[in-house]
Amino acid sequence: MVSFISTKTVIKKIALLGLVAIILAGGLYYYEKNRLFLENFRWYYLRTYRDVVIYRAREFRFRFLATVNHLFGPEIYAKPEAEKKETILTLSVPVLVYHGLSPTANRFDITPEGFRDHLFELKKAGYQTITLSQMKGFLTGNLDLPQKSFLLTFDDGRKDSYYPTDPILKDLGFNAVMFISTQASLNDDQDKDSQYYLNREELKKMVESGRWEIGSHAIQEDGGFVTINSYGEKRNFLSNRQWLIQENRLEDEEAYVARVVRELAGSKKQIEDALDIKVTAFSYPFSDFGQQTVNFPPSRQIINEAVSNIYDLAFYQTWPHDRGFSQNHRDEQTSMLKRMEPYPAWNGEFLTSLLENGQSKNIYFEDDFSLNQGWRRSWGEMRLSSGQLEIRSSEQTTGSFALLDGTYDWTDYRLTLSIDWLKGSHFSLIGRFRDESNYYSCTYSDNSVRVEKQIDGQKVLLKEAKNENVLSKNNLTVGASFWQDEIGCLVGGESVVSVVDNDNAYLSGGVAVKGWDKTLGNSLIKIKHFTSEPAIQNENYKPIRLAEML
Amino acid sequence: MIAKLKKAYNLYSLRNINLWIIFYFLVYLVLVIKLITIKEIDNNILFGLYSLGVSLYLLSRFVIAYFYEVDNKKMRVDYLPTISFGVPAKNEEDNIRETILKMAKSDYPKNKFDIIAVNDGSTDNTLQEMLVAKEIAARHGAVVKVIDWKENRGKREGMAECVKMSKKDLVIFVDSDSFVNQSTARNLVKYFSDPQVVAVAGQAYVTNENKNYLTKMQSVRYYIAFKAYKAAEAMFNSVTCCSGCCSAYRRQAVMEVLADWGQQRFLGIACTYGDDRSLTNFLLRRGYKTLFAEEAICHTMVPDNFRQFMRQQLRWKKSWVRESLIASTFIWRRNIIMSLSFYLGFILPLAAPIIVLRALVWYPYMTGLVPCYYLLGLMLMSLIYGLYYYIHTRDRKWFYGVLFAVFYTLVLIWQLPWAIINIRDSRWGTR
Missing domain, CATH: 3.20.20.370 (Glycoside hydrolase/deacetylase)
Incomplete structure (x- = not known):
């Protein structure tokens, strides 16, 4: 090294250059660390970054x-003791x-x-x-x-x-x-x-x-x-x-x-x-x-x-x-x-x-249809407005089907629906719904109420009650009850038909509603109120074993 | 507090900090680009390394030169040895009088220096001009000795004659078209207070720098070649070329090598150019120190037409190849960083034509792609080159520095193979 240079200057300069080198190396390190991102950068990515x-x-x-x-x-803002949340x-x-x-x-x-x-x-x-x-x-x-x-x-x-x-x-x-x-x-x-x-x-x-x-x-x-x-x-x-x-x-x-x-x-x-x-x-x-x-x-x-x-x-x-x-x-x-x-x-x-609607719902469930709390259309048409759930067949379907999400895990429950039955020959309250080919249903028609079961797509009639009186179409209150192997259908809060399915295929499953008519586009139900509560063994039921029926 | 802030602000404006930030940012960009290039564009790792090597070499010049800031306290400013100015001249009637008079006006004790002018067989009025200058100088108390040769013997002989004629401690060689400042002698001399120092190069500026684009480019090039390259070499006491336009030599040391230098032959041909580089080389071989004096300023003329410029460059290239080859046999004995950068600085330009060919012809031809990264790297390096000049001088010609760097990489590089092929052709071409 040359003898005319003062060590102090050299040290000063080395320090300065070292600083610069560290900054540059830091930049390079940052670049290398983010190389993939920088090389694949698109401007619109910044929109999420912002x-x-x-x-x-x-x-x-x-x-x-x-x-x-x-x-x-102040003390009032002090953090409250952490509640033990379950x-x-x-x-x-x-x-x-x-x-x-x-x-x-x-x-x-x-x-x-x-x-x-x-x-x-x-x-x-x-x-x-x-x-x-x-x-x-x-x-x-x-x-x-x-x-x-x-x-x-x-x-x-x-x-x-x-x-x-x-x-x-x-x-x-x-x-x-x-x-x-x-x-x-x-x-x-x-x-x-x-x-x-x-x-x-x-x-x-x-x-x-x-x-x-x-x-x-x-x-x-x-x-x-x-x-x-x-x-x-x-x-x-x-x-x-x-x-x-x-x-x-x-x-x-x-x-x-x-x-x-x-x-x-x-x-x-x-x-x-x-x-x-x-x-x-x-x-x-x-x-x-x-x-x-x-x-x-x-x-x-x-x-x-x-x-x-x-x-x-x-x-x-x-x-x-x-x-x-x-x-x-x-x-x-x-x-x-x-x-x-x-x-x-x-x-x-x-x-x-x-x-949230898809999450398992509490069995105490009430729906006034001011918001959609999980009703899903499967086929036909479904509209939720002004406090009503409207289920109607489209021009191409004989009926329509709506499912309440988040009820899959429900076991024993009683449904009560207040409906206007405007069009169609049948409508069904469906319970214990597992998929479209496995469920129980209460099917209402002009002159009968039937308890049916779908098993692997096959429809099985469990019991039928003939109506002497034709069901009123407006402000009809219908219901269905599922308690262990007892399935019952209700009209106006009264059990009209119930059955014990000792071949109890499904002990749990969700809720759905279906409307039907043999003519295309001729089915319409308006549900105005829906409640569900845990089912109890209904004393009114006169359990009839299927075997006895046959 | 305010005083401190003011001080900080002064430091800020004084040190061109914003410009330096740009400078380092460019450096950073170059490194990033080179790193990418190594990994992706050039699949060949050698080419990538070359590219990185070029950048690092250039940057290392700037960085090392940054440390070369001599401390006057460390040297004996009162050291005033006797000196001779030596001016060999041929057909230089336009400038020789002023050259001699500038030396005569040196701020140096009149009894301690003389001027030796050698008229090397001029066919014009050079001799008369010398004699006029001698008379004028005598009125100012400066001694001028004029040696008149009827026939041309070459610059080397002229220089040797100056050394032989001189009875002084130092000889300062000045080209016949270069002009020294009053303080140049003093600034050169102080370095010799270290007895190991035998040669010191001054910083050359271009006199006709504003004449045309060529002289503007050369002006920037001269500045950086001295300020960065020579200073970086001086850091290790090993300036490889104490250039002829203005350098001081210790007469005693030159005498030791005078005979060898005067009769130097290379590949069987007498060496007639690159005398300065050659002389420095002889001294370096003996282990002496050679330095660079930034503050010893002289002004020199540069070729202002392209033809002359190219001829001069070719001559320089030839002597550069010759002397670098010679120096490479002993430079490793000196400082390790010095020898590393010397060999790097020797190999890189030799390989450059291949690299340029590959990057600008072969690569686009084979892949059909524009060599964006190469060009970007080149541009940025050139920008750094120009910016370095601008930061130090605040001179608007900096852009010609950028131009020069590009020009050098794309055009002047090709002179090197040509110079190697014609290395035995010892004609001067012109002048």
Whole structure:
């Protein structure tokens, strides 16, 4: 070193440069840490980030004020002793599915604002996400979950379902499941690294964050479609046998099964190998578990069997008008778990109310129809307005069917309905509803009241009472009672018919109402009031065993 | 409190802190880009490393030079040895009189210095001008010795003659078209208070800097070449070229190498250019210290037309290749950082044509992509180059520095292979 330089200057300069170097290195470190985000950045992602910043600022302000209050506030603001709250356990878990976020909403995409609104509202309402293993624990009965638990999932593994959502999840303390197609995301050919789908590196980072679990959305060779005939028509890959062009025939069943297993087990293995995790969940591509098959009806059975063998949990997607409850219960098949896709048009409050309505209701339930507390249309038309629930057949249906969500777990209950029966030859009060082919019903017609049972889609008449007097159409009060194996139908609070079904198939199940007429579009019922209460063994009943009847 | 704030503000405005922030931000950007480039764009790790090496080399010049701030307290300012100015000149009638008179006006005891002017076979009025200058100088009490050679013997011989003729402690070589300041001699001399120091280069500014774009570019280039490159080398006592336009040498040390230097041959050809670099090299080989004096200022003329400029550059390139080869055989004995940066500074330009070809021709041709990252990196480095100049000088010509850096990378780089091929051609071309 040169001798004319004073050490003091050198030290000063080294310190200054060191500072600069630290700042630059810090910048580089920050860049490297956020490289994936920065490289995949889209401007509209900022729309969620903005909300996150606002949320954090509010949170900070809240905490600050709380601390100030705590330190300097008068005694009355002192924090009350934490009440011992008994955690209410949930009986059902809803699962949400999103596909991605885009600047404008469309069939598969929700806007950043919409998504933020959904999740923030859920958080505000006290909802908390669960993990797949918690879900499994709940379904198998090994784990109790608090009320307001839900599972958040994303299908397809798109970049825009990770980058803009992750900060929200982070802030809200949520976690989510990403279902990826391994063909799109874990392609070994690095050159095919997509700008659209998440890649290996990103998935690894997601797993490392602890906020994300990865599930399989199958391999989806050839984009999820197979050719099914010589015309080159393409259909869903999982539920159809493939047309072999060279051999001019459909693949045989063995080859089909092998292909399904390859899609299911192969994708699982690929993910497990690539990310060093355990994959336990599957989501049916196109929500097709075989029901959409064109050329191979047994596929439903095959797929179900294969999925059950390979995965602990498998999810399909329900639509708002699917005939059933919106949430998943303990005794249901774990290979057929329901997920609902929140529509972009819904706001967070509405979504929250949907989830809340889907939760198991108290059996003391009263509905004056000022708000929808969980009535879901299965078919026909349903309208809830001005304190009435209107169920009418559409131009194409003979009747209509409405279901009360969140009643799946009900066991013994008595229903009382005040209705205007305006059109139609029959209407039914349905109880112990498990699915559309398994339930009990009280069916009222002009001249009879019948207790019926649907068992695997077969209708069984349990007992019929003929009416001497024709039922009044307006301000009719009808009811149904389910107590253990006793089923009874009531008119005007009086039991008109009751039966003990000693072949008691269903001891629990939900509530629904159905109207019917043999002419299209000619059924209309207005329900004005609905109450439910626990059923008691009715002394008026004259239990008649079926055997005695015969 | 207010006083402190004021002080902080003064420091802020004094140190160009906002500009430095921009400067470091650009540095940061370059590093980021290079890091990306290494990983993604260039699949070849060697090319990525090269690119990173270039940036680091350039930046290391700036950083090391930043430390080269000599402390007057550490040297004997009262050290006043006897000196000779040496000016070999050929056909320099326009400038030689002023050159000599500027030296004669030096702020230095008149009895302690003289001026030796060698007329190297000029065909114009150079000799007459020298004699006029001698008379004027004599009136001011300065001694000028004029040596007149009827035929041209070359600059090296002229320089050697100055050394031989001089009876003084130091010899300050000044080009016949360079003009020293009054304080230049004093500022050069003080460095020699360290007996190990045998050569000190002054800082050259361009006299005709505002003539045209070429001289403007060269002006920035000169500034950075001295202020950053030479200063960085001086940090390790190893300035590799004490340039001819204004450098002081310890006569005693030069005498030791005079014979070897005068008869230097390379690849069987007598060396007729790059005399300054060559002389410095001989001294470095002997383990002497060579330094750089930022405050010893001289002004020099640079070529103002493209043809002359390119010829000069070619000459410099040839001597650079020759002397760098020679220096590479012993420079490793000196400081480790010095030798590392020396070898890096030698290899990088040699490989540059391949890199430029690959980035701008081969890569776009093979992939059909515009080499965005390369171009962006180049632009940013050039910007840093220009900004460095601007921060130090606040001169509006900084943009020509940016231009020069681009020009250098894209055009001048190609002279190097040509220089290597023609290294044995010892003609001056012009001048």
